[in-house]
Amino acid sequence: MNDQIFECRAAELDQDDPLAEFRGSFSIPAGQIYLDGNSLGAYQDAIHKRVQHTLKKEWGESLISSWNQAGWFDWPIQVGDKIAPLIGAGVGQVAVGDSTSVNLFKGLDALCQLQPGRRVILVQEKNFATDGYMAQALARVNPSLHVRYWRDEPLESVLDEQVACLLLSQVDYRTSERLDMSAVNRLAHSVGARVCWDLSHSTGAIPVDVLGTESDIAVGCTYKYLNGGPGAPAYIWVHPSLIEQIQPALPGWMGDARPFEFQVDYQPHPGIRRMVCGTPQILSLAALDAALDLWSEVDLAQIDAKRQSLMALFETALAEQLPSVFEPISPSDPARRGSHLSFSHPNAYPIVQALIDDGVVGDYRDPSYLRFGFAPLYLSHADVLESVSRLTRIMREERWRAPEFQVRKVVT
Amino acid sequence: MNDQIFECRAAELDQDDPLAEFRGSFSIPAGQIYLDGNSLGAYQDAIHKRVQHTLKKEWGESLISSWNQAGWFDWPIQVGDKIAPLIGAGVGQVAVGDSTSVNLFKGLDALCQLQPGRRVILVQEKNFATDGYMAQALARVNPSLHVRYWRDEPLESVLDEQVACLLLSQVDYRTSERLDMSAVNRLAHSVGARVCWDLSHSTGAIPVDVLGTESDIAVGCTYKYLNGGPGAPAYIWVHPSLIEQIQPALPGWMGDARPFEFQVDYQPHPGIRRMVCGTPQILSLAALDAALDLWSEVDLAQIDAKRQSLMALFETALAEQLPSVFEPISPSDPARRGSHLSFSHPNAYPIVQALIDDGVVGDYRDPSYLRFGFAPLYLSHADVLESVSRLTRIMREERWRAPEFQVRKVVT
Numbered sequence: 001m002n003d004q005i006f007e008c009r010a011a012e013l014d015q016d017d018p019l020a021e022f023r024g025s026f027s028i029p030a031g032q033i034y035l036d037g038n039s040l041g042a043y044q045d046a047i048h049k050r051v052q053h054t055l056k057k058e059w060g061e062s063l064i065s066s067w068n069q070a071g072w073f074d075w076p077i078q079v080g081d082k083i084a085p086l087i088g089a090g091v092g093q094v095a096v097g098d099s100t101s102v103n104l105f106k107g108l109d110a111l112c113q114l115q116p117g118r119r120v121i122l123v124q125e126k127n128f129a130t131d132g133y134m135a136q137a138l139a140r141v142n143p144s145l146h147v148r149y150w151r152d153e154p155l156e157s158v159l160d161e162q163v164a165c166l167l168l169s170q171v172d173y174r175t176s177e178r179l180d181m182s183a184v185n186r187l188a189h190s191v192g193a194r195v196c197w198d199l200s201h202s203t204g205a206i207p208v209d210v211l212g213t214e215s216d217i218a219v220g221c222t223y224k225y226l227n228g229g230p231g232a233p234a235y236i237w238v239h240p241s242l243i244e245q246i247q248p249a250l251p252g253w254m255g256d257a258r259p260f261e262f263q264v265d266y267q268p269h270p271g272i273r274r275m276v277c278g279t280p281q282i283l284s285l286a287a288l289d290a291a292l293d294l295w296s297e298v299d300l301a302q303i304d305a306k307r308q309s310l311m312a313l314f315e316t317a318l319a320e321q322l323p324s325v326f327e328p329i330s331p332s333d334p335a336r337r338g339s340h341l342s343f344s345h346p347n348a349y350p351i352v353q354a355l356i357d358d359g360v361v362g363d364y365r366d367p368s369y370l371r372f373g374f375a376p377l378y379l380s381h382a383d384v385l386e387s388v389s390r391l392t393r394i395m396r397e398e399r400w401r402a403p404e405f406q407v408r409k410v411v412t
Numbered sequence: 413m414n415d416q417i418f419e420c421r422a423a424e425l426d427q428d429d430p431l432a433e434f435r436g437s438f439s440i441p442a443g444q445i446y447l448d449g450n451s452l453g454a455y456q457d458a459i460h461k462r463v464q465h466t467l468k469k470e471w472g473e474s475l476i477s478s479w480n481q482a483g484w485f486d487w488p489i490q491v492g493d494k495i496a497p498l499i500g501a502g503v504g505q506v507a508v509g510d511s512t513s514v515n516l517f518k519g520l521d522a523l524c525q526l527q528p529g530r531r532v533i534l535v536q537e538k539n540f541a542t543d544g545y546m547a548q549a550l551a552r553v554n555p556s557l558h559v560r561y562w563r564d565e566p567l568e569s570v571l572d573e574q575v576a577c578l579l580l581s582q583v584d585y586r587t588s589e590r591l592d593m594s595a596v597n598r599l600a601h602s603v604g605a606r607v608c609w610d611l612s613h614s615t616g617a618i619p620v621d622v623l624g625t626e627s628d629i630a631v632g633c634t635y636k637y638l639n640g641g642p643g644a645p646a647y648i649w650v651h652p653s654l655i656e657q658i659q660p661a662l663p664g665w666m667g668d669a670r671p672f673e674f675q676v677d678y679q680p681h682p683g684i685r686r687m688v689c690g691t692p693q694i695l696s697l698a699a700l701d702a703a704l705d706l707w708s709e710v711d712l713a714q715i716d717a718k719r720q721s722l723m724a725l726f727e728t729a730l731a732e733q734l735p736s737v738f739e740p741i742s743p744s745d746p747a748r749r750g751s752h753l754s755f756s757h758p759n760a761y762p763i764v765q766a767l768i769d770d771g772v773v774g775d776y777r778d779p780s781y782l783r784f785g786f787a788p789l790y791l792s793h794a795d796v797l798e799s800v801s802r803l804t805r806i807m808r809e810e811r812w813r814a815p816e817f818q819v820r821k822v823v824t
Binding site (some may be wrong): 045058066134223356 | 514
């Protein structure tokens with residue numbers, strides 16, 4: 001297939017794209033192709049308007065009274081209600097606040113509580129680093145627990161009746177491999193274990209149905225495909241049948257049933273609000289709330305379809321332009337992967353730097369992966385094709401050999 | 413002393429006020445006297461400029477590269493370095509992020525680790541509610557620990573060699589009573605216990621010297637006298653002689669020594685950065701960073717002197733205008749109290765509501781306290797006098813009896 005045929009196909013796909021209208025809401029630097037929405041989603045101007053209102057009006061003019069009048073007090077749950085439909089949760093089941101890391105700690109402790117006789121937290125070794133660290137820390141603070149790792153063996157072989165809970169990422173942050181939540185939950189429940197899901201690389205990109213898959217607890221970040229802003233507050237969902245049994249690990253006054261009575265003994269709010277801890281970071285919540293507004297108009301099936309279409313075009317064009325240069329790391333079946341693709345190459349690091357220099361922003365992950373995220377709300381098929389074209393030029397001209405691309409930065 | 417003499421005295425004090433220039437930086441609604449800076453500090457327009465830059469430029473134009481280029485990665489410690497001189501800490505000793513509640517959990521766990529043979533967390537019962545809840549939760553997660561309460565008895569009588577650590581507020585959020593950090597630390601250390609200080613009601617208002625008083629760990633919030641914004645991120649300071657011995661309770665990837673290697677085992681950063689947990693909420697940090705800028709020009713001795721002067725004027729005028737109407741709850745010695753004053757009255761709740769309605773914003777705290785905070789950066793002596801005058805009118809005209817002032821709101 002020659003270049004022109006690819007271009008025609010991309011143009012056709014873009015013309016038929018039912019999500020094309022959303023691109024205008026986002027700010028992407030001119031000439032840049034942003035394939036890192038799986039790391040930090042893009043900015044919308046609507047966010048500035050909203051944050052300005054919170055700063056100048058709610059805080060600046062109404063000061064402390066905004067906890068009531070602007071409803072700041074209820075934002076952790078109200079913002080959660082905007083995330084709920086994106087993960088298949090019900091109204092009043094999601095609390096927003098703290099970081100994903102902190103919410104993982106809350107979630108793991110909650111599930112271990114439900115089975116006091118069981119001592120093992122079963123952690124997928126390939127999880128994002130913070131997930132394992134939180135499990136290790138919980139087992140250090142609570143010495144009756146310990147961490148067991150699930151590596152490449154079949155899950156059945158490491159799952160037994162000692163396991164209190166599993167800590168799993170639906171989508172692997174490096175390889176994009178996706179677990180079948182329904183099948184894993186069923187398997188876990190069959191031995192009486194429960195599952196804490198990390199949905200950071202799923203939410204807003206692929207289908208998630210926490211209730212339909214009979215999940216127990218799920219946490220996730222909001223600064224990737226949800227575009228909530230750098231370090232935007234995370235969320236936690238707890239199955240409604242479990243919430244009343246949970247004493248939170250981090251019982252801040254904002255999760256108490258009577259926060260302004262300042263009682264000596266904590267009495268958890270009856271619902272998901274008990275998972276709210278201290279005073280929420282209102283500015284970051286305002287930004288996230290504004291970022292989430294457009295999701296009420298988004299058809300999630302279209303998100304999933306466009307993700308698949310963008311990824312397939314990238315793979316096909318890359319295989320055509322640079323056959324056998326990059327080793328695909330991600331599963332080829334669209335139903336078995338998330339919304340990013342990784343490829344291995346011995347010079348992955350400088351290649352990613354040369355790409356960024358040429359306006360194609362992906363990222364590098366150890367040991368040798370180029371990683372590209374495909375955010376359906378603001379990427380076109382033409383973008384995808386152009387990114388492959390620039391990558392091809394970098395490889396053919398060996399631009400990545402330039403000395404400035406060899407120096408490691410803190411964040412790629 | 414008649415009204416005119418009070419007015420002359422207030423005018424003289426305001427004329428000689430070396431901090432008067434700072435008032436112009438803050439936005440206080442016209443006609444309002446804001447005596448609630450001990451709950452939520454006031455807004456500065458400089459914050460909007462800074463947040464707008466972070467939104468539109470750093471996030472909107474530079475996207476993921478701002479973790480390096482804008483230095484987001486280092487903000488938790490850089491912002492901490494602006495707080496350090498306000499609490500007598502050194503450079504690189506303060507980490508900013510999470511809520512006060514979450515930082516209390518980290519701090520308590522850290523101190524309990526240092527003395528594995530000791531099992532008691534000694535908690536001041538009068539602490540802000542969240543403090544006790546965090547101690548209770550830590551003792552639930554780690555069943556080898558338990559909570560003992562310090563009530564009104566002498567501290568010596570409840571402090572023994574079973575105590576791993578104490579959890580104390582330097583300034584009581586209700587009564588304004590202030591503990592002598594140096595004396596308490598000495599007493600605690602004499603039985604081998606350590607102290608976690610909550611400085612939420614101290615920082616930016618009264619002298620604090622964590623190193624000079626040989627403190628162990630201190631945490632505090634930044635949305636009161638530091639004016640960081642609603643729910644602004646909290647801070648934690650750990651004595652430099654202890655930091656290397658601490659395995660954080662919440663070891664997020666951002667506190668790891670090699671965060672972008674994504675190793676399976678956590679290796680804490682050598683310094684205070686290990687107390688950083690997950691990805692920091694950058695927008696809230698930007699706002700706080702801007703709010704802290706003016707502190708580099710503030711003389712803390714002048715803050716302490718002005719606080720005393722404002723509070724003394726309020727007390728004297730109130731005693732003159734409404735003798736024996738309100739029972740003073742706070743200590744009379746300026747060295748034994750923080751920067752707010754509480755008064756008991758059987759109708760405290762409706763009186764506070766009537767005051768707010770009349771533009772004097774204080775707050776109510778159970779069981780029967782009117783609470784007024786005196787933030788030296790944006791209050792004048794004339795404000796203080798006017799607040800007493802409006803309170804006097806409300807009491808003489810019994811305006812607080814109006815039905816609308818009897819209804820309880822979530823936050824006063």
